[in-house]
Amino acid sequence: xxxxxxxxxxxxxxxxxxxxxxxxxxxxxxxxxxxxxxxxxxxxxxxxxxxxxxxxxxxxxxxxxxxxxxxxxxxxxxxxxxxxxxxxxxxxxxxxxxxxx
Amino acid sequence: xxxxxxxxxxxxxxxxxxxxxxxxxxxxxxxxxxxxxxxxxxxxxxxxxxxxxxxxxxxxxxxxxxxxxxxxxxxxxxxxxxxxxxxxxxxxxxxxxxxxxxxxxxxxxxxxxxxxxxxxxxxxxxxxxxxxxxxxxxxxxxxxxxxxxxxxxxxxxxxxxxxxxxxxxxxxxxxxxxxxxxxxxxxxxxxxxxxxxxxxxxxxxxxxxxxxxxxxxxxxxxxxxxxxxxxxxxxxxxxxxxxxxxxxxxxxxxxxxxxxxxxxxxxxxxxxxxxxxxxxxxxxxxxxxxxxxxxxxxxxxxxxxxxxxxxxxxxxxxxxxxxxxxxxxxxxxxxxxxxxxxxxxxxxxxxxxxxxxxxxxxxxxxxxxxxxxxxxxxxxxxxxxxxxxxxxxxxxxxxxxxxxxxxxxxxxxxxxxxxxxxxxxxxxxxxxxxxxxxxxxxxxxxxxxxxxxxxxxxxxxxxxxxxxxxxxxxxxxxxxxxxxxxxxxxxxxxxxxxxxxxxxxxxxxxxxxxxxxxxxxxxxxxxxxxxxxxxxxxxxxxxxxxxxxxxxxxxxxxxxxxxxxxxxxxxxxxxxxxxxxxxxxxxxxxxxxxxxxxxxxxxxxxxxxxxxxxxxxxxxxxxxxxxxxxxxxxxxxxxxxxxxxxxxxxxxxxxxxxxxxxxxxxxxxxxxxxxxxxxxxxxxxxxx
Amino acid sequence: xxxxxxxxxxxxxxxxxxxxxxxxxxxxxxxxxxxxxxxxxxxxxxxxxxxxxxxxxxxxxxxxxxxxxxxxxxxxxxxxxxxxxxxxxxxxxxxxxxxxxxxxxxxxxxxxxxxxxxxxxxxxxxxxxxxxxxxxxxxxxxxxxxxxxxxxxxxxxxxxxxxxxxx
Numbered sequence: 001x002x003x004x005x006x007x008x009x010x011x012x013x014x015x016x017x018x019x020x021x022x023x024x025x026x027x028x029x030x031x032x033x034x035x036x037x038x039x040x041x042x043x044x045x046x047x048x049x050x051x052x053x054x055x056x057x058x059x060x061x062x063x064x065x066x067x068x069x070x071x072x073x074x075x076x077x078x079x080x081x082x083x084x085x086x087x088x089x090x091x092x093x094x095x096x097x098x099x100x101x
Numbered sequence: 102x103x104x105x106x107x108x109x110x111x112x113x114x115x116x117x118x119x120x121x122x123x124x125x126x127x128x129x130x131x132x133x134x135x136x137x138x139x140x141x142x143x144x145x146x147x148x149x150x151x152x153x154x155x156x157x158x159x160x161x162x163x164x165x166x167x168x169x170x171x172x173x174x175x176x177x178x179x180x181x182x183x184x185x186x187x188x189x190x191x192x193x194x195x196x197x198x199x200x201x202x203x204x205x206x207x208x209x210x211x212x213x214x215x216x217x218x219x220x221x222x223x224x225x226x227x228x229x230x231x232x233x234x235x236x237x238x239x240x241x242x243x244x245x246x247x248x249x250x251x252x253x254x255x256x257x258x259x260x261x262x263x264x265x266x267x268x269x270x271x272x273x274x275x276x277x278x279x280x281x282x283x284x285x286x287x288x289x290x291x292x293x294x295x296x297x298x299x300x301x302x303x304x305x306x307x308x309x310x311x312x313x314x315x316x317x318x319x320x321x322x323x324x325x326x327x328x329x330x331x332x333x334x335x336x337x338x339x340x341x342x343x344x345x346x347x348x349x350x351x352x353x354x355x356x357x358x359x360x361x362x363x364x365x366x367x368x369x370x371x372x373x374x375x376x377x378x379x380x381x382x383x384x385x386x387x388x389x390x391x392x393x394x395x396x397x398x399x400x401x402x403x404x405x406x407x408x409x410x411x412x413x414x415x416x417x418x419x420x421x422x423x424x425x426x427x428x429x430x431x432x433x434x435x436x437x438x439x440x441x442x443x444x445x446x447x448x449x450x451x452x453x454x455x456x457x458x459x460x461x462x463x464x465x466x467x468x469x470x471x472x473x474x475x476x477x478x479x480x481x482x483x484x485x486x487x488x489x490x491x492x493x494x495x496x497x498x499x500x501x502x503x504x505x506x507x508x509x510x511x512x513x514x515x516x517x518x519x520x521x522x523x524x525x526x527x528x529x530x531x532x533x534x535x536x537x538x539x540x541x542x543x544x545x546x547x548x549x550x551x552x553x554x555x556x557x558x559x560x561x562x563x564x565x566x567x568x569x570x571x572x573x574x575x576x577x578x579x580x581x582x583x584x585x586x587x588x589x590x591x592x593x594x595x596x597x598x599x600x601x602x603x604x605x606x607x608x609x610x611x612x613x614x615x616x617x618x619x620x621x622x623x624x625x626x627x628x629x630x631x632x633x634x635x636x637x638x639x640x641x642x643x644x645x646x647x648x649x650x651x652x653x654x655x656x657x658x659x660x661x662x663x664x665x666x667x668x669x670x671x672x673x674x675x676x677x678x679x680x681x682x683x684x685x686x687x688x689x690x691x692x693x694x695x696x697x698x699x700x701x702x703x704x705x706x707x708x709x710x711x712x713x714x715x716x717x718x719x720x721x722x723x724x725x726x727x728x729x730x731x732x733x734x735x736x737x738x739x740x741x742x743x744x745x746x747x748x749x750x751x752x753x754x755x756x757x758x759x760x761x762x763x764x765x766x767x768x769x770x771x772x773x774x775x776x777x778x779x780x781x782x783x784x785x786x787x788x789x
Numbered sequence: 790x791x792x793x794x795x796x797x798x799x800x801x802x803x804x805x806x807x808x809x810x811x812x813x814x815x816x817x818x819x820x821x822x823x824x825x826x827x828x829x830x831x832x833x834x835x836x837x838x839x840x841x842x843x844x845x846x847x848x849x850x851x852x853x854x855x856x857x858x859x860x861x862x863x864x865x866x867x868x869x870x871x872x873x874x875x876x877x878x879x880x881x882x883x884x885x886x887x888x889x890x891x892x893x894x895x896x897x898x899x900x901x902x903x904x905x906x907x908x909x910x911x912x913x914x915x916x917x918x919x920x921x922x923x924x925x926x927x928x929x930x931x932x933x934x935x936x937x938x939x940x941x942x943x944x945x946x947x948x949x950x951x952x953x954x955x956x
Contacts, residue, residue, distance in 0.1 A: 001792055002905055007898035009800045009833070013807055013826075015887045015894070018776055020811035022769055022883035023876045028816055028862055030769075032823050035854060036807050039830045042842075050837040051904045057916040060842050061925060064917070067849055068932050072939035074854050078861045079943035085865050086949070094877065097766035773879060773886070780886045783893030 006047035014040035025092050027084075031077050038070045103150050103163050106189045109199055110238035110252075112139045113206075117231035120224055128219050133227040137210045140234065144203035151196045155586075162192035164244055164308065176303070183303070190244030190307050193590045194441050198241050198373060201445050204573070205365035205452045206234040208566035212456050213357040215562035216463060226266060230361060233259035237366040241373060246305040249377070250295055253338070253370060257284050260367050264354040276350040283347040287337015291374070294330025297323065298381075307377065314380045315594075321385060328381045328388030331374065332395070339371025341429055342399040345422045346689050352414040352468075356459030359414065363421045364452035372428050372444055379437060379594050393433025397520055400426030402686055404530035408537075409672070409682045412468045413458050416538050420494065421451055423527060427509050430524060436512025438591040443505035446577050450493040450502060453570035457487040460563050461542060464556040465549075470541040472552055477543040479556045484543045486567040491539045493574040495532035496649050501578030508582075510645065511637045525645065529652045536656035545661065795836055803829035814875050816862045824855035838910020841917055 013036055020033030042063045049059025085091055116139030120132045153159035166188030174183040191199075210230055217226050236259055240252035265277030299305065301323055302313045313319065319327075335341065340348040348368070352359055362368065375382070375392070382389045400423045407419035424447050431440035460483045465473055477484040493500040496507070506528060514521045547553030558564070581587045637645070659668040672679055684690065806826035813819045831846035921929045 001796055002903070003901040004898050004904070005796065005800075006833070006837070007901060008895070009803065011891065011894035011898055012804050013830075015891055016804070016807045016811055018779075018890070019880075019883050019887050022773055022776060022886070023880045024811065025873075025875055025877050026816055026870075028858065028865070029811070029819060029875065032810055032819060032858060035823065035850070035858075036810065036826065039827060039850070042846075043830060043833055046834055046837045046839045046842055050839070050910070051901075051906045054906050057913045057920060060839050060913055061917050061920045063839075063842055064845060065925075065928065065932060067845055068936065071849055071854060072935050074857065075939050075943045076946070078857060079946035081861065081865070083946040091865050093769055094765075094767055096768065099766035099768060099771070769877065769879065773882060776883070776886045776890075780890035780893065783890045783897070785893075787893055787897060 003047055003051040006043060006051075010040040010043040010047070013037075013043065025094060027081050027091050027093055028078075030093060031074060031081070035070065035074065038066060042066055103153065103159060103191065104165065105146060106150060106163070106191055106242060107165070109143045109146050109203070110235050110242055112143050113231045113235035113238065115139070117228045117235060120231060121228035124224070126222060126224055128221055128223045130224040132224050133210065133214060136227045136231040137207065137214075139231065140203060140207045140210055143238065144200070144207050147196070147199040147203050150191065151200045154193060154196050161196060162190060162308075164188065164190045166244055166306070169245075185247065186245060186306060187248055188244040189242045191242060193592070194376065195241050197445060197590055198369075198441075199238060201448045202234060202237050202241065202365045202369075205448055205570075206230065206361060208452065208570055209357045209361045209365075209456070212360075212459070212563055212566040213355070215560050216357055216459055217355060222266070226263075226355065226358070229259060229262050229266070230358065233263060233361060233366050237370060240370055244307055246295065246298065246307065246310065246378075249374065250291065253291070253334075253374065254288065256338075256367055256370055257281060257288065260284070260351070260362055263358040263362065264351045266354050266358065270353075273353040276347075276353040280347040280351050283344050284337045287334045287344055287371075290330040290333025290337070291335075292330075294327045294334065297327050297330065301327075310378075311380045311594075314384050317384070319381075319384055324381055324384035325387050328378075328385040329391065331378050331381060332388055332392050335371030335375045335429070336395060337371070338374075339368045339425045339429065340399075340422050341371070341395050341426065342402055343688055343691075345399060345403065346685070346692060348422055349415050349418045349685070352412070352418055356414065356455060356462060359418075360452045360455030360459065363418070363455060364448045368421060368425055369444055369448065372425065372432070372440065375429070375432055376437065376441055379432070382432070383594065389433050389435070391433070393430050393516070393520065396426045396429030396431070396433055397523055398426070399423065400430060400527040401523055404527040404534070406682050406685055407534040408530060409679050411470050411541075413461065413470050413473075413538060413542065414455075414468055416470075416534060417451070417454055417458055420454075420531060420535065423531060424451070424494070426527070427506065427524065430520070431509040431512055434513050434516035434520070435593070436509055437593040438588050439505065439508035439512045441591040442581060442587050443502075443509055445581065446493070446501035446505045446574070449570055449577050450490045450574040453486060453490040453567060453574050454494065456563070456567055456570065457483050457490060460559045460567065461487075463559055463563070465552045466555075467549075467552060470538065472549040473542045474545050474549075475543070475547040475553060476556060479553070480543075480558045482558060482564045483567065486564075486571040487539060487543070489571040489574055491535045493578075495535050495653060496528060496645075498646055499579060501574050501576070504578035504582040507637065507642065507645070508587075514637055514641070525648075528645075529648055532649045533652040533656045536653040537660055540657055540660040541665075544657075792836065795832070799829050799832040799836065802826075803833065812876070815871060816866055816875070817859065820855060820859040820862050823858060824851050827851050827855055838913070840910075840912055841914040 017033045017035075017037035017040060020036065021030050024030050024033060045059045045063040045066070049056065049063075053059065081091065084096075088095065113136070116136045119135050123132055123135070124130060150159070154161050166186035169185040169187040171182050171184040173180055175181075210227065213226065213230065217223055220226065233256060236252045236255035240249050240256065243249045243252065261277050261281045264280050265273045267273050268277070295305075298310065301319060302310050304310060304313075314324065337344045348363075351362060354362075382392065403419045403422035403426060407416050407423065410416050410419060424443070428440045428443050428447070431437075431443065460480065461473065461476060462468060464476070464480060464483075467473070489500070493502040496503045510521065510525060510528065513524050581590070636642070659665060659671070661667070681687065803826050806822040806829060809822040810819050810826060813822060827846065827850040831843050831851065834843040834846055
């Protein structure tokens with residue numbers, strides 16, 4: 001098994017994540033897609049660690065950091081979503097245009 | 102008692118502060134008794150230490166140190182902690198000098214009670230005297246050269262204060278400034294020596310320094326430089342040639358203060374510091390030779406100047422300078438024992454002479470000897486004590502000066518015969534001018550009837566110290582010289598490297614332990630000064646006594662009559678020489694001329710600085726810089742700033758334009774642009 | 790042999806369930822597929838010999854985040870959502886972007902086609918622990934602060950004053 005395969009899987013997962021983040025109307029969907037992208041990155045880290053630096057654990061350590069940050073991100077994101085929903089009664093991204101200049 | 106030796110300087114110091122700040126100024130203040138009691142206590146302590154040593158129950162040197170301060174230091178890449186100690190180091194010379202200083206100071210203070218009575222700064226005078234003595238005691242007893250230097254400078258301040266005690270008058274003001282500046286000039290040499298010692302040795306403790314020097318770790322050149330620095334300091338402090346110009350002027354202060362300066366504290370300090378650092382001089386033969394010649398020149402020049410002076414205090418001042426020259430010369434030729442012995446005896450009889458002169462001045466209210474005469478009838482006690490002092494300083498047999506001066510002459514005789522003859526001539530001049538002082542003041546008839554009429558014997562508070570000091574002037578020489586005791590007190594230090602067998606480099610005091618050193622001393626090629634065993638040939642010793650008596654007789658013949666016609670005739674015959682001597686060999690003029698030359702050089706430098714350096718370099722450079730900055734400002738303002746503004750405006754316009762692409766503010770549209778950028782980057786750049 | 794089979798099976802699982810996450814109309818199902826996909830990623834970790842990462846993946850993602858997402862979906866979901874289109878009108882553009890990017894990613898991945906490893910996977914928990922408490926001690930402590938901040942933020946944003954909420 002070569003590193004190329006793992007990179008392809010992670011690349012595919014990442015692209016799926018990008019696609020989801022670009023196209024899902026629901027904010028929860030966007031958040032889930034972001035999680036997919038995080039995981040693609042983690043697969044990369046673990047795979048590089050395994051193939052290029054087999055006797056170290058730095059890649060795995062960084063992946064664990066990523067995991068922690070991702071957990072924090074999803075928690076805050078969902079809490080924000082709850083707050084938004086309570087105020088505006090919707091979870092669809094196109095209903096928000098506060099960024100409009 | 103010796104464990105309380107640190108109290109010897111500290112108690113007078115405390116007393117001086119109590120006197121100074123204890124009460125308001127009052128001409129009849131009882132506070133001086135505090136100073137006298139403190140000095141008496143210190144005297145008792147010093148005497149007990151010396152007595153214990155003399156009877157053999159105490160082994161010297163004694164050293165006790167306390168921690169003072171420490172700092173991190175780095176030498177040659179290695180860092181370590183330098184710890185400074187403060188403490189007392191008492192070896193036999195220190196012990197006796199402590200006794201002498203406290204005794205003289207005590208006598209001076211008792212004397213001053215009467216002499217300064219009714220002065221409007223009565224209390225302050227005693228505070229200064231106590232402080233002065235405390236500084237001297239600290240200098241003598243300290244185990245740390247840094248503390249010694251500190252006390253040295255404190256003495257400079259004290260002498261400044263004491264010389265200018267009557268600062269309302271112009272003379273004392275000028276004299277105090279002159280004294281302070283001249284001694285400061287010398288101090289600079291000592292200071293440089295201190296810096297170099299620390300750089301080389303890394304310690305200011307006397308035992309460590311001694312070990313370092315006498316083990317021969319110091320290269321001769323460095324030792325010579327250090328020794329010359331110390332010598333320069335001593336030249337300033339001990340009034341040696343050519344810096345002795347301050348001492349005659351220092352007579353402007355109160356007479357007992359002068360006695361203190363001359364006998365116990367100020368001028369002795371230079372000799373004592375040289376003696377304390379004698380191991381440096383032993384490592385630097387050139388400096389020793391220099392010290393000898395400086396001392397010789399001082400002894401001779403000062404003696405000649407004393408011949409023609411009519412001011413009674415100035416005669417004594419020149420005599421002090423001359424005697425200090427004797428001591429310095431003796432140190433230079435290796436007569437360590439003789440020099441310190443003379444220091445001790447000189448302290449007694451010079452204090453006696455000054456106090457006696459003070460008594461006379463007190464009685465007749467003038468310093469000029471021409472207005473005195475015949476006072477022996479009016480002031481018998483003063484006359485007798487002064488007579489003893491004069492005989493002692495002249496070297497009359499079996500008085501103290503005889504022993505010490507003989508020893509000095511002996512050590513010089515074995516060093517260099519030319520020096521011996523010059524020094525002998527100076528000694529004869531000493532006998533002459535001291536006798537002249539005595540005859541002019543006390544002999545013959547009264548020359549000024551009015552002053553003579555008012556003269557009277559001084560009160561007991563003045564005559565009692567005179568009697569005590571006269572007693573010591575008589576017995577000190579014989580008491581110390583008997584059975585070679587003086588060599589036990591002032592053993593000549595030797596270089597430890599001269600013989601391997603010598604184990605401690607410190608001065609060994611017990612006679613049994615001294616024996617092997619002496620035997621090794623004979624065999625050593627270096628530092629061998631055959632002084633101790635040396636004495637003058639008998640014919641020479643006897644003829645010296647004869648010559649001294651002869652010169653005293655000569656003085657009697659010259660100044661016999663009421664108007665001393667003989668002396669006046671000789672004076673007229675030798676007018677140019679007398680003028681030279683009266684003008685003090687023009688040394689003051691030379692120094693003034695030097696100052697004037699320095700002034701001219703400084704003025705020229707100032708002109709050069711203002712007109713050339715300032716004009717061309719500073720102003721020109723400033724102008725250049727200003728032009729340059731104008732140009733750069735122009736470029737900055739017109740080109741660079743415009744470019745910066747242009748970029749800002751461009752980005753602003755671009756942002757506004759791009760924002761119009763996304764009308765709705767949809768987050769996924771923004772994300773879309775980012776994703777486009779990412780995909781293009783991934784395809785075109787990363788995977789190229 | 791077994792490794793290849795396991796790898797391809799897990800990859801297929803991961804990718805298909807990820808597609809299902811992105812494309813499924815029902816958000817509840819999406820979140821379930823998310824859990825499945827993350828579990829597959831965990832399987833890949835196991836295959837790479839990252840035992841601790843595998844355990845962390847299962848505990849944090851599959852049993853933590855996926856369940857949390859599902860919980861929020863159920864809290865916010867409405868029946869009407871099932872009849873609405875869940876994909877917006879940019880899907881063609883997104884597909885194009887993904888296609889372009891896939892070419893780049895493929896080329897990058899292809900550069901590593903020769904990388905194989907002969908190393909036998911060993912337990913790495915020990916060395917991770919040493920890194921956490923040694924070289925990465927400061928980031929480790931900072932991450933704990935980040936988690937604390939996230940906790941406080943979540944409480945702050947989702948807090949409802951009960952008197953206002955219930956009229």
